[in-house]
Amino acid sequence: MKDIFADFYNKVLGFFRQSEKKENAKDVACNRLRVVLMQDRTNLTPELMERMRKELIELLSRYVEMDKEALELNFEQEGDQMALMLSIPVLRAREESEIEKELAALDAEKAKKEEEAAAEEDVEKREETSQDGETQEEIIEIVEAEPVDKAETSEGKPSDEEKVVIEEEIVISEPENEKEPKIEITD
């Protein structure tokens, strides 16, 4: 007798749950709103998003061969956190030698640029400090002790397009620091 009641109860419950499973208008509204508000709040214009997409493709294609057209980049809500979702269909993993070759070429280019930048910065520092005689020595020491390449790369900038990247950082640095979007790579 008890079993019959339990069975009936479960069936009734099942009926209710079925109707609950359908995604209701309220949840759709909440989710859509969250995504839209995230985009509104980040100040990332479609142009900037496109630029970020391009730069990511450039960076990642050094390591894997991927379908560049199919790469997706979106903001999504995961619980309380905002996530930057990156979906990359990988066509083929690159050969180790292939990657190394490309990286070596890149390093050479980077080193060249940094030399130029270091020279420029050195001149700037000297100009700045020449007004203040006492601190001059100190600052030059720091410049010497800490090679410029470290300072540059420690901020995680892609190294081959320094000037472009620096420009963009200025534009989007604020929302990025605030929300700390994490990058998740799927596929």
Next chain:
Amino acid sequence: MSNATANPSVSDEKDKKGETMSGRVIVITSGKGGVGKTTTNANIGTALARAGKKVVMIDTDLGLRNLDLLLGLENRIVYTIVDVVEERCKLKQALVKDKKNPNLCLLAAAQTRDKTAVTEEQLKSICEELKKDFDFILVDCPAGIEQGFQNAVAGASEAIVVTTPEMSAVRDADRIIGLLESKEEIKSYRLLLNRVRPNLIKSNDMMSVDDVVDILSAQLIGIIPEDTGIITSTNKGEPIVNDEKSLAGQAYNNVARRIIGEDVPFLNLEEGKGIVARVKKFFSNLVGKEK
């Protein structure tokens, strides 16, 4: 310990001593149009006046004034805010007193001019002037985030953001909140959720109060249920707070009491009446527990 006394009593004391008051300037804004800014303004203002406060409302929606209609004062307007600014009359001459409630005044917007007829500085000085004689200055803000909004916000130190549980209204409210947060003069803002429909929320067809509060992460000052009485009260030019039986009227009265500083619990809109509602509630509780 005199510091601990609440704001309203302080202003009362000052009033008795004949010193100048220092009223609170509250802007009522929303971003999106049609969510009930002006209705909210008329009702909160009337409720505050009924509670014995001296209230003046400023309609800053130049060219699209409506606050006068909701208050039933449209035929008594002689001078507008533009006349004050352009010095065709004194500020006190332009204040239209409510017939039923002498505590309530309106400074009407000009219907024939546009938003550029008054500047931020001019509105600021009008608010400063009115602060001396009134407990509350409620500024009715036009829709949008352009100059009209900037003007309305200029003189205020508090804000009430009106929204409804609809996506577009919530999105616009989020934008407005962002703008208010960037304004130093605005010390606090609170959210008023208008046109809430408990039945739709119950059937999961509409965002709930908690959803909206959660998404906007703002402090709530009132929940106003959708009420057909609003339409008839607008038609009569008599704010719904005058109707004590109306649920929306009660909700607006509660908002006014919260503004004054009272701790008033929110109306429970989900509680239905009668046997059917009780049976429904019983079953929904059962299902809810099993989840």
